[in-house]
Amino acid sequence: MKRAQWLRDAALTLGIMLLTFALVLMMQRFFAVDRLIPMLFVLGVFLVALHTNGYVWGVAASLLGVLAVNYAFMFPYYAIDLLTPVNMTTAVVMLAVSIMTSTLTTQISIQQELKANAERERMRANLLRAISHDLRTPLTSIYGACSVLLDSADSIERSRQRELLEDMRKESDWLIRMVENLLTVTRIDEKRMLVKRTPTVLEELLDSVLVKFRKHYPGQPVQLSLPDEFVSIPMDPMLIEQVLINLLENAVIHAEGMQTLEMSVSLANGKACFCVRDDGCGIPRERLEKLFTGYLDRDQTVSDSQRKGMGIGLFVCAAIIRAHGGEITAANLPEGGAAFRFALDMEEDDEQQ
Secondary structure (H helix, E strand, O other): OHHHHHHHHHHHHHHHHHHHHHHHHHHHHHOOOHHHHHHHHHHHHHHHHHHOOOOHHHHHHHHHHHHHHHHHHOOOOOOOOOOOHHHHHHHHHHHHHHHHHHHHHHHHHHHHHHHHHHHHHHHHHHHHHHHHHHHHHHHHHHHHHHHHHHHHHHHOOHHHHHHHHHHHHHHHHHHHHHHHHHHHHHHOOOOOOOOOOEEEEHHHHHHHHHHHHHHHOOOOOOEEEOOOOOOEEEEOHHHHHHHHHHHHHHHHHHOOOOOOEEEEEEEEOOEEEEEEEEOOOOOOHHHHOOOOOOOOOOOOOOOOOOOOOOOHHHHHHHHHHHHOOOOEEEEEOOOOOEEEEEEEEOOOOHHHO
16 A cells, blocks of 8 residues: 555656646646746645655655756756756755645644544444444343243243243344454455455345355345346445345344335446345434444434334445445335345455455
8 A cells, every 4th residue: 555655746746746747748838938947846746745655746846846847947957057056045945845745734634533533433333332232122122021021930830931931032033143244344454454255146145145144034025137148247245235135134123114114236337236225114314324333312212113213224335335345225115115225346346465
């Protein structure tokens, strides 16, 4: 990354100074601009300092500008003479411009980094609040069921005992999936994670998703729509599988009144476009902006369902898709219900490996 940045800055510095030199030659040929020549090179130095990192390239551009002006545009021509007052003044001005501009851009970069760090800290705080809320409900349920069984096992009918044990198992399954989501969040720490993309057959991926989903929700059918042709997509299959399961589970938990749950994939412009849609109650407009942030206010609800999660699963979905170079969106459908969409490139991008 540092090498790429260095090469970019070097090419940018050289390019701007060459363009400045060419512009001065052209203007000198058609207009009497001898007095403006130093100002044009000062402008070039300013642009270099503005668009490169640190002080080195601005200072280097200043030296190049001084040498160019002194050698090609000042008497005696085609000779270096830095001791004349005009040349010394030009050198000092260019150097001052480069240092001041570099200082300003460096300070702006520092402020942006501080702002980004503050935003990450806010996100972490929101995530911790969300985790504590989402974990408290199933743990309370498991604790309550265990207490009832331990304190009153002899007086509880066997059918009721089985019901309590089944509730405990469901809550435990939900906790396991929550932990899987949290482990994924730790893998996708900021932007340092590089997903390991491998060519994945679309049909095999979706078959695996449906098998795991039906294990937890055997009574919920899922309509599947796929392209007719064979499709292989470079992706991290475990992570994309997690995204699709999270979206399907989100619909089951939150889409009150849902009759139809559909998962579809279409191909367009070199991308595979995934969509999970339902015909449930939809998403309140005020929640759409916060849906993928990992934090949703407790007094807001996606639906009237019993478990009102704080959006950890959707936050994980957004992080995974961003790590794949895409974005995930959610929208209410005109005919009712909601749709979650994201797209993956059909061809590998070497820069994202």
